[in-house]
Amino acid sequence: MPKTTASAMMSLPAGTTLAGPRFDARVRGTPRRRLRDHRPGRAQLVCEALVHTLAALLGTSSSAVPAHAKFTEVGLDSLLAVALTRRLQADLDIALTPAEVWAHPSSTELAAHIDSMLPG
Incomplete structure (x- = not known):
């Protein structure tokens, strides 16, 4: 069962990235301008x-989060939606709301x- 409680999120050390290694290699390591192309x-x-x-926010592997599954089906709640938007804002430099x-x-x-929000 994925961790979805606020206490689970708050227990992360300061500066901990919520993205996995594949995310880091494919997106975070990619200059934002390339994503914008x-x-x-x-x-x-x-x-x-x-x-x-x-998946990182839910405390599970990415294979446990089907891309077409509704967020509520995989355990996203309002608190995690806020955390997701903040992470995406920081990683992709976009304005996004819950x-x-x-x-x-x-x-x-x-996605x-x-x-559609990204220029290009």
Whole structure:
């Protein structure tokens, strides 16, 4: 069962990244301007980043978070939605609200929304 409590999130040491190693290699290590270049596959890259970040927030592996699953089905609650938006804002340099997360309720849908927000 994934950890979804506020206390589980608050117990992370300061400065701990919530992204997994694959996220780091594929997105965090990629200059933001490359993500901003419109190119085929960018939405898929954003989706992978979302899945990895969400899995880290839930305390599970990315394989346990299907990209097409609704966020509520994998255990996302309002507190974790706020944490997810903050992480995505920091990692992708975008303005995103928890309301947008709920309006696009799966990693695939939210990735397409974020892709449409990026210039290019």
